[in-house]
Amino acid sequence: MSLLTMILKMSEGLGKTCAIFFLTLLFSLPLGMIVALLRMSKVKVVSAVTRFFITVLRGTPLMLQLLAVTYGPYYLFGANVARNKLIPVVIAFSINYAAYFAEIYRGGIESIPIGQYEAAEVLGYTKLQTFMRIILPQVIKRIMPSVTNEVVTLVKDTSMAFTVSYQEMFTIGKQIANSQTSFMPFLVAGVFYYLFNAIVDYLMGRIEKRLNYYK
Amino acid sequence: MAGESKNTVPSILSIRKLEKSFGSLSVLKDISLSVDRGNVISIIGPSGSGKSTLLRCASFLETADGGDILYDGQYAMRDGVYASKAELNRFRTRFGLVFQNFQLFPHYSVLKNITEAPILHGEDKEEVHERALSLIRKMGLVGKENAYPYQLSGGQQQRVAIARALALRPEVLYFDEPTSALDPELTGEVLKVIRQLAEEKMTMVVVTHEMPFAKAVSNRVIFMADGVIVEQGDPREVFDDPKEERTKQFLRVFER
Numbered sequence: 460m461s462l463l464t465m466i467l468k469m470s471e472g473l474g475k476t477c478a479i480f481f482l483t484l485l486f487s488l489p490l491g492m493i494v495a496l497l498r499m500s501k502v503k504v505v506s507a508v509t510r511f512f513i514t515v516l517r518g519t520p521l522m523l524q525l526l527a528v529t530y531g532p533y534y535l536f537g538a539n540v541a542r543n544k545l546i547p548v549v550i551a552f553s554i555n556y557a558a559y560f561a562e563i564y565r566g567g568i569e570s571i572p573i574g575q576y577e578a579a580e581v582l583g584y585t586k587l588q589t590f591m592r593i594i595l596p597q598v599i600k601r602i603m604p605s606v607t608n609e610v611v612t613l614v615k616d617t618s619m620a621f622t623v624s625y626q627e628m629f630t631i632g633k634q635i636a637n638s639q640t641s642f643m644p645f646l647v648a649g650v651f652y653y654l655f656n657a658i659v660d661y662l663m664g665r666i667e668k669r670l671n672y673y674k
Numbered sequence: 675m676a677g678e679s680k681n682t683v684p685s686i687l688s689i690r691k692l693e694k695s696f697g698s699l700s701v702l703k704d705i706s707l708s709v710d711r712g713n714v715i716s717i718i719g720p721s722g723s724g725k726s727t728l729l730r731c732a733s734f735l736e737t738a739d740g741g742d743i744l745y746d747g748q749y750a751m752r753d754g755v756y757a758s759k760a761e762l763n764r765f766r767t768r769f770g771l772v773f774q775n776f777q778l779f780p781h782y783s784v785l786k787n788i789t790e791a792p793i794l795h796g797e798d799k800e801e802v803h804e805r806a807l808s809l810i811r812k813m814g815l816v817g818k819e820n821a822y823p824y825q826l827s828g829g830q831q832q833r834v835a836i837a838r839a840l841a842l843r844p845e846v847l848y849f850d851e852p853t854s855a856l857d858p859e860l861t862g863e864v865l866k867v868i869r870q871l872a873e874e875k876m877t878m879v880v881v882t883h884e885m886p887f888a889k890a891v892s893n894r895v896i897f898m899a900d901g902v903i904v905e906q907g908d909p910r911e912v913f914d915d916p917k918e919e920r921t922k923q924f925l926r927v928f929e930r
Contacts, residue, residue, distance in 0.1 A: 577735050578777035582791040582842065583766055592790070596781050673781050674824040 460639050462647075468635060469647055472628035476655075479548055479617045479627060484610070486553035491560025498565055509561075516558035522622050525551045529623040544625040556613060563605045567598035600670040607663040614655050618648070684747030685710050686768070686846045686877055687732060692741035693754075694727055701727045702738070703901040709846060712875040716888035716909070719898035720924060725881040726774075728898070729848045732879075733771045734762055745769075746845075767795075770839030774851040776831045778823040784810070784834050785819045788841045795842070802841065809837040813867055829860035833867055846877040853884060865891075885928050889913045897921045 497509040516524065528551040532538040541547050571594050579589040618629035628651060632644035685708035694702035701724045709715055717725045730736040732743065740754040750757050750765045757765070778787050788806040793799055810819060813833040823831055832852055839847055849868065853861035865887050871878065872891050882888055888895055889909045896906040897918075905918045916922050 572777075574773060574775060574777040575779070578773060578779070580735065581733055581766065581769075581771045582838070583763065583795060584791065588794060593779055600781070673822040 469628050469632050472631040475627040476617050482549045483552040487556035490557035494557050494561035495564035513558045516555050521555050548620050548625050563602050567602040603667045611656050688744040690742040693739045701901050711877050714872045714878045714892045715894045716892040717881045717896045723898040724901040725898050726850050729850050768845045770844035771848045772835050772852050775855045776835045780823050783820045788838045792841050813837045828856045829863045832864045849880040851881050
């Protein structure tokens with residue numbers, strides 16, 4: 460198999476790689492905020508339960524979580540394994556990344572001085588106005604570098620979908636590598652991820668720059 | 675309380691028998707005071723005496739444990755029980771608070787810091803804008819409308835904070851050590867602005883360590899120590915002829 464055929468075949472899986480990437484961000488970024496707010500809840504039971512789930516999701520391998528979400532329903536209830544693996548894959552990724560984003564959000568929210576809340580309160584901002592207008596914009600600026608880190612990691616983590624044989628780029632590469640007994644597909648995959656992340660870095664850098672209008 | 679009984683108009687702020695503890699530490703013990711319209715009251719005293727806590731209780735940032743807080747004769751807290759949230763929100767429009775470390779919103783321009791709250795309260799945008807510009811002029815900040823807080827000196831930031839509080843047209847303005855976070859050469863410009871407000875008969879309560887300022891600007895000085903009001907009265911009397919030993923002791927430190 461020529462290098463070009465390899466690249467073309469693997470490119471076919473890029474759409475699925477992108478699907479995992481964008482859908483995971485779409486769900487995990489907002490879900491992370493909900494988890495963060497639950498984690499900071501004044502109701503002790505709520506924050507304790509949330510904290511437990513976060514430690515489980517961060518403390519066990521993503522690969523294991525992928526297998527659990529994809530095949531768990533079969534072993535537990537005898538349910539059919541989803542025909543479109545994108546669904547369990549995105550669910551597993553979204554939950555896992557939400558746990559990481561939640562901790563980033565929480566760190567960001569807790570870093571805002573209490574005086575900002577007090578100033579808003581005295582000025583008559585409602586709780587929601589205070590959060591949306593005063594706190595959140597400052598949190599976003601502060602957490603951008605950490606979020607960029609996670610997004611870069613996500614690009615590479617999409618390769619883990621091969622464990623449930625979802626036909627994304629890396630899974631295809633691995634199959635070619637096996638059938639052709641060649642290391643070449645892995646190098647191609649590496650270049651793909653590198654380029655993908657170069658774009659991510661560039662875009663995130665631009666967002667960070669845009670937020671640099673104040674200190 | 676001097677003068678209160680003669681007054682038919684209720685004081686803008688009345689505090690009676692206010693109590694506040696942090697855990698087992700009692701920081702306010704049986705505090706009573708009233709603030710009449712047009713008056714400037716300075717609260718002085720050593721750190722830890724409860725001055726700031728008193729202001730924070732009056733502005734509902736701290737929850738007091740007992741006593742009464744009245745705005746314009748209406749109970750915000752009666753015998754340790756607070757009015758409803760909605761009522762407290764209405765009382766909140768009566769006062770403004772200027773913090774020691776400004777607490778401007780760093781992601782907003784000077785203008786937006788001043789205009790956002792009144793606009794959120796449903797006031798006319800144009801009118802708020804005009805008001806903000808006139809406050810900016812008054813605070814000597816012309817040309818800084820579109821600057822961000824980090825681009826301003828501490829003194830300028832504090833003047834923006836004063837403008838922000840005034841934009842809501844409060845009936846009384848509280849200052850919690852407004853110059854304590856400033857370099858000495860910048861305190862003057864902030865005190866000058868407060869003095870100007872005093873001349874315009876703005877009602878103010880100022881917690882301060884600036885003794886000459888307190889003496890020159892206020893109608894009444896309150897000396898607090900260990901959570902109680904030790905002595906209060908005309909600034910000349912309190913400063914030049916204090917009655918209480920604790921006051922004398924405190925003021926002696928500033929003579930040097």
